[in-house]
Amino acid sequence: MAENPTLPAFDPEAIVDATAPLLGLAIEPAFRPGIAQNLKVMATMADLVLAAPMDEREEPAPVFRP
Amino acid sequence: MSAERDPIRADASAIAAAVKSGRTTARAVALAHLERIAALDPGLGAFTAVTRERALAEADAVDAAVAAGRDPGPLAGVPYAVKNLFDLAGLVTVAGSKINRADPPPARDATLVERMKGAGAVLLGALNMGEYAYDFTGENAHDGASRNPHDPGHMSGGSSGGSGTAAAAGLATITLGSDTNGSIRVPASFCGLFGLKPTYGRLARGGTFPFVASIDHLGPLARSVHDLALSYDAMQGTDPRDPACTPAGIEPATPVIGQGTQGLRIAVAGGWFARGGMPEAHRAVATVAEALGVSRTVDLPGAQEARAAAYLVTATEAASFHLARLRSRPGDFDPAVRDRLLAGAMAPAAWVAQAHKVRRWWRDRMLAVFQDVDVLIAPATPCRAPLLGQATMTLAGVEMAVRPNIGLFTQPISFAGLPVVAVPVWENDAALPIGVQVIAAPWREDIALRVAAALERDGVCTARVAG
Numbered sequence: 001m002a003e004n005p006t007l008p009a010f011d012p013e014a015i016v017d018a019t020a021p022l023l024g025l026a027i028e029p030a031f032r033p034g035i036a037q038n039l040k041v042m043a044t045m046a047d048l049v050l051a052a053p054m055d056e057r058e059e060p061a062p063v064f065r066p
Numbered sequence: 067m068s069a070e071r072d073p074i075r076a077d078a079s080a081i082a083a084a085v086k087s088g089r090t091t092a093r094a095v096a097l098a099h100l101e102r103i104a105a106l107d108p109g110l111g112a113f114t115a116v117t118r119e120r121a122l123a124e125a126d127a128v129d130a131a132v133a134a135g136r137d138p139g140p141l142a143g144v145p146y147a148v149k150n151l152f153d154l155a156g157l158v159t160v161a162g163s164k165i166n167r168a169d170p171p172p173a174r175d176a177t178l179v180e181r182m183k184g185a186g187a188v189l190l191g192a193l194n195m196g197e198y199a200y201d202f203t204g205e206n207a208h209d210g211a212s213r214n215p216h217d218p219g220h221m222s223g224g225s226s227g228g229s230g231t232a233a234a235a236g237l238a239t240i241t242l243g244s245d246t247n248g249s250i251r252v253p254a255s256f257c258g259l260f261g262l263k264p265t266y267g268r269l270a271r272g273g274t275f276p277f278v279a280s281i282d283h284l285g286p287l288a289r290s291v292h293d294l295a296l297s298y299d300a301m302q303g304t305d306p307r308d309p310a311c312t313p314a315g316i317e318p319a320t321p322v323i324g325q326g327t328q329g330l331r332i333a334v335a336g337g338w339f340a341r342g343g344m345p346e347a348h349r350a351v352a353t354v355a356e357a358l359g360v361s362r363t364v365d366l367p368g369a370q371e372a373r374a375a376a377y378l379v380t381a382t383e384a385a386s387f388h389l390a391r392l393r394s395r396p397g398d399f400d401p402a403v404r405d406r407l408l409a410g411a412m413a414p415a416a417w418v419a420q421a422h423k424v425r426r427w428w429r430d431r432m433l434a435v436f437q438d439v440d441v442l443i444a445p446a447t448p449c450r451a452p453l454l455g456q457a458t459m460t461l462a463g464v465e466m467a468v469r470p471n472i473g474l475f476t477q478p479i480s481f482a483g484l485p486v487v488a489v490p491v492w493e494n495d496a497a498l499p500i501g502v503q504v505i506a507a508p509w510r511e512d513i514a515l516r517v518a519a520a521l522e523r524d525g526v527c528t529a530r531v532a533g
């Protein structure tokens with residue numbers, strides 16, 4: 001995650017604690033390091049995606065055809 | 067290669083011609099392959115189910131058609147096998163998992179299996195794969211690894227690992243796989259095969275177990291470009307069971323693949339695709355480019371962002387698909403797959419929505435490139451097949467995890483939905499091959515196949531039965 005002193009630090013453990021009840025997931029202690037590591041990788045990917053130099057009016061390309 | 071003397075090494079058209087002319091029978095070809103599977107597969111791990119009775123029944127039906135003077139189809143008696151996420155009537159679709167083993171068996175074959183059967187091909191069985199297709203290694207926590215036939219201590223590549231192993235070991239003439247982020251192209255690269263990932267929406271996915279529906283593709287792997295084209299043509303056509311499948315008509319590629327590369331504008335993919343792999347990955351691209359007389363490089367800005375977006379869409383969409391299983395049976399997943407899916411379930415929706423916009427933006431950029439170019443050449447994998455169980459590799463001086471990074475170069479291409487033929491390159495003293503992607507504009511599989519066929523004709527790219 002990009003460092004920004006005005007934002008809270010990226011904390012994968014906090015994300016696990018906050019979202020697991022929302023999703024109805026029981027997270028065993030053995031799962032946590034793997035999930036945290038994957039969330040870190042995803043956050044790095046999200047930084048790239050959120051910084052993509054595209055027009056904010058760009059639309060996704062859904063396949064659904066009415 | 068004479069199909070009656072050596073059905074294992076013969077290509078599909080040789081087998082079909084020999085069967086149709088009565089020089090051999092579909093039953094004899096099937097039995098030769100079943101015998102080889104029984105002998106070699108215990109050490110290779112390609113198959114999770116061998117459908118012997120079905121194979122012999124289908125072979126006998128082909129032979130009966132020939133005896134009655136009917137045309138059994140362009141793939142008459144050609145033995146093939148499918149990744150175990152394809153529905154096969156009466157056999158549970160496990161999709162590489164333990165959890166799905168309790169599912170009821172499907173009543174109907176997958177659409178592409180129906181089409182292969184309709185063309186006269188003979189099904190040998192279901193093939194090993196990484197759990198739920200979330201894999202680049204060909205390893206499976208429940209069924210064991212599908213091994214690389216050129217060196218069984220190495221990965222076959224995934225997630226269509228068994229599809230790579232079986233075709234390269236001569237256990238089947240053609241195999242079918244799926245490719246969301248590289249799962250046909252990676253095993254083709256590691257096992258030294260030709261692999262076709264068609265345009266997104268080209269080949270019907272009806273009756274297959276999804277991974278990431280918005281990016282999932284199906285396609286063939288084989289030891290010749292002609293076999294890819296024959297099976298691709300036999301499988302084309304729309305499908306009411308697949309909402310993404312194109313309603314456009316069938317566009318046969320087989321008649322044009324021998325036309326050569328004259329008139330085609332070919333360029334090497336630069337930027338993201340020109341760095342970050344092992345030297346052999348970039349050397350293989352240079353070998354192909356030189357053989358094609360290509361000196362032009364096209365930069366493709368946005369590839370890194372596209373790869374990141376593909377990563378996010380994959381993790382989150384797959385997590386949503388598997389959420390009920392993650393709730394009820396988390397302990398029955400492959401731990402590596404489970405933790406990636408759980409993280410995907412927890413990712414914010416804002417990331418995903420933006421990732422889908424990046425997909426459109428990247429697609430538009432690629433379409434602009436294809437205004438000026440017909441074919442792009444890029445590495446398929448950043449390395450040759452790693453050792454089984456290998457966790458890390460060093461790319462461009464940076465140590466990184468093997469599993470997620472094997473798809474560095476394949477992910478941006480499938481995310482744009484572009485058709486690709488992976489072609490195998492063997493360096494003189496190398497024990498293992500490495501693949502190159504031949505990429506065309508959407509719906510121009512014919513062009514990618516033409517270039518691959520020219521490379522095969524000139525001996526630049528060759529696939530062979532291991533051993």
